[in-house]
Amino acid sequence: MSSLIAQLSEAVGPRNVLTVAADVAPFCTDWRKRFTGRADAVVFPATTREAAAVVLACTRHAAAIVTQGGNTGLSGGATPAPDGHSVVLNTRRMNRIRDIDPDNDTITVEAGCTLQAVRDAAQHAGRLFPLSLAAQGSCTIGGNLATNAGGTQVLRYGNTRDLALGLEVVLPSGDVWDGLRALRKDNSGYDVKQVFIGSEGTLGVITAATLKLFALPRSRLTALAGLESVEAAIELLKRMRSAAGPTLTAFELMSRDSLNPVAPMLGLKQFPFEPLTPWTVLLEISDHEDESHARSLLEAGLDPASGAPVIDAVLSRSLAESERLWRLREAIPESQAQSGGNVKHDISLPLSRVSDFVQETGERLAREFDWAHPVVFGHLGDGNLHYNVGCRAGVSPQVAFEHEQALNEIVYEAVYECGGSISAEHGLGQLKRGAARRYKSAVELALMHAIKSALDPDGRMNPGKLL
Numbered sequence: 001m002s003s004l005i006a007q008l009s010e011a012v013g014p015r016n017v018l019t020v021a022a023d024v025a026p027f028c029t030d031w032r033k034r035f036t037g038r039a040d041a042v043v044f045p046a047t048t049r050e051a052a053a054v055v056l057a058c059t060r061h062a063a064a065i066v067t068q069g070g071n072t073g074l075s076g077g078a079t080p081a082p083d084g085h086s087v088v089l090n091t092r093r094m095n096r097i098r099d100i101d102p103d104n105d106t107i108t109v110e111a112g113c114t115l116q117a118v119r120d121a122a123q124h125a126g127r128l129f130p131l132s133l134a135a136q137g138s139c140t141i142g143g144n145l146a147t148n149a150g151g152t153q154v155l156r157y158g159n160t161r162d163l164a165l166g167l168e169v170v171l172p173s174g175d176v177w178d179g180l181r182a183l184r185k186d187n188s189g190y191d192v193k194q195v196f197i198g199s200e201g202t203l204g205v206i207t208a209a210t211l212k213l214f215a216l217p218r219s220r221l222t223a224l225a226g227l228e229s230v231e232a233a234i235e236l237l238k239r240m241r242s243a244a245g246p247t248l249t250a251f252e253l254m255s256r257d258s259l260n261p262v263a264p265m266l267g268l269k270q271f272p273f274e275p276l277t278p279w280t281v282l283l284e285i286s287d288h289e290d291e292s293h294a295r296s297l298l299e300a301g302l303d304p305a306s307g308a309p310v311i312d313a314v315l316s317r318s319l320a321e322s323e324r325l326w327r328l329r330e331a332i333p334e335s336q337a338q339s340g341g342n343v344k345h346d347i348s349l350p351l352s353r354v355s356d357f358v359q360e361t362g363e364r365l366a367r368e369f370d371w372a373h374p375v376v377f378g379h380l381g382d383g384n385l386h387y388n389v390g391c392r393a394g395v396s397p398q399v400a401f402e403h404e405q406a407l408n409e410i411v412y413e414a415v416y417e418c419g420g421s422i423s424a425e426h427g428l429g430q431l432k433r434g435a436a437r438r439y440k441s442a443v444e445l446a447l448m449h450a451i452k453s454a455l456d457p458d459g460r461m462n463p464g465k466l467l
Contacts, residue, residue: 004061008043008087011053016044016093027088030079031072035430037080039066039088046093048168048176048207054089055205056174063087064463067201069112069140073147074344075429077200081464091142094207100125105213106165106182111142111206127213130157134330142206148198150425155381156249160197167193168208172456180210195451200427201462203455217286219294222322225302225313226277230355232309233281233380239308243301244285247294251381252282252329258377261335262328272314272325282329332377340397342375342390343407347415348424349383361414368410369403371395384424387411408435428466
């Protein structure tokens with residue numbers, strides 16, 4: 001047994017260190033099977049002290065540290081490099097709910113807690129933790145923080161960054177920073193936690209967090225609305241914001257092409273309204289008054305007689321109906337995978353530029369590749385689109401992957417021209433690291449490198465990601 005493995009075993013117990021290649025392999029490939037690396041070991045600490053001991057052991061042996069939670073990331077950010085000397089630090093045993101304070105509306109949890117477990121614990125205490133993702137049963141809070149995850153309720157509650165009050169972090173030195181402050185106001189210096197949120201494990205190991213909670217809504221109503229264009233969707237969003245104010249929780253945009261494969265996958269005989277319109281919006285109101293008040297807000301905002309640009313609409317009449325409507329949106333990524341996949345783009349745009357971007361980028365792609373088939377959906381309420389490019393019927397999906405670099409250049413250049421970002425909620429990881437260097441200024445890159453050098457001068461934390 002090598003000295004490194006011996007020290008790791010001493011830190012967490014021999015049963016919590018994997019070294020056999022077959023056991024290590026599942027932790028060295030990302031969820032999309034796009035990136036595969038290698039690691040000397042996978043280690044499962046159960047406490048912050050054990051995590052710090054793992055970091056110290058890796059530092060002594062010049063081993064890189066790749067922090068991993070549920071391994072559900074979409075940019076290869078939690079996958080070790082294919083060469084080099086690394087250890088995967090998996091947080092799944094660090095899964096305790098440390099404290100819930102309903103009076104202060106906070107919850108303190110360890111990084112390995114699944115998002116679903118945090119939501120359930122909050123609800124059990126009569127509170128809401130609003131972060132909601134399709135992968136919430138398997139993604140972890142540490143990973144959500146490391147990528148600044150977004151999800152479907154950013155419109156009302158913000159990204160993970162907006163939901164975090166304090167962090168506990170193991171630094172590359174092995175020191176532990178206890179910043180688990182449950183305060184809304186703390187103007188006592190730099191807001192250090194923000195440096196680690198969104199850093200993708202390149203600056204330290206997030207081991208715990210204190211998060212905001214909210215009152216549970218008394219009513220929740222969902223609607224599906226058919227529209228002619230993206231412009232109509234933006235107009236409807238403005239109307240609903242005026243009608244519903246902060247009770248408008250979600251506003252999801254789906255193209256007809258993104259929804260078409262969903263019906264056969266879910267075994268649906270038809271969609272809630274037929275025929276499908278060119279664009280469909282899924283919107284939700286979470287109200288603190290009764291259901292009749294929420295329904296009146298929805299109906300007022302969706303009423304064509306008062307000027308709403310809606311072709312057809314369906315309102316949920318029960319929680320079960322609401323969940324069925326949400327299933328249409330949540331099934332889109334899975335249906336695309338079953339159809340052979342496509343080249344994915346997770347982008348953010350000013351709302352005022354979304355319509356032009358969709359129109360002009362579609363035209364650019366059509367001029368360059370007559371087989372290109374954009375599949376567009378996403379969180380229109382906060383300007384986040386999943387602008388995926390596949391192939392038209394009769395063309396192998398593999399063709400899109402063979403032209404991935406060219407497709408990326410067209411999409412990213414259009415995003416840049418619109419003043420947007422090439423990564424909205426999935427992070428840069430390995431997938432977009434090179435592209436980010438092209439679109440960030442020299443000054444911004446220098447600032448990022450300065451932070452990295454100050455906290456991780458030896459470059460041991462998740463090398464090859466983000467920078």
